[in-house]
Amino acid sequence: DGGITQSPKYLFRKEGQNVTLSCEQNLNHDAMYWYRQDPGQGLRLIYYSQIVNDFQKGDIAEGYSVSREKKESFPLTVTSAQKNPTAFYLCASSITGVSSYNEQFFGPGTRLTVL
């Protein structure tokens, strides 16, 4: 069963804590992405990675960090520097390179709430 998995589905964080959101894919895709979704604002890109051991900042990278040690995994850490982290976080993957018109495949999302 191919696809993208995200865990946990719901996550609660106290102020000042770092938390890590998991994203795993078995689609053999090179590129992976993290988005943040807030009501009425669509999706905003946090970080993306085109290849293992390489990643780039998106539009709203401040307060977040990522790693890409394996092709299948692209975890996102929400640090205490992120002042308004409560949101729905979506991970996606796609083929890149010359076929850069390929669609992105999305995971089911993680809803993060700061208490």
Added chain:
Amino acid sequence: AQSVAQPEDQVNVAEGNPLTVKCTYSVSGNPYLFWYVQYPNRGLQFLLKYITGDNLVKGSYGFEAEFNKSQTSFHLKKPSALVSDSALYFCAVRDRGSGNTGKLIFGQGTTLQVKP
């Protein structure tokens, strides 16, 4: 700057009637355009895309979209709406300034409400 606009926050339609969800774009060069659907508390599901060729693109669940270059639009359509089509719909365009990264620029989303 490249952008995507979905001018309607919400579209209401009766079941069985045709539906249209609007999308306009602004990009340099030829656009690669996408439509996605999101059900509550779920990830996005790909519906269809326009890369080149026929301006009418057919996708999943009976949806289609019409690419209009002169109007820079890519409206999503379905001849007969179902209550189960009620969801949040996103239009997206590939960021052509990003090389071959596959980055997408998303519209803010349109909520489709189909009433029985």
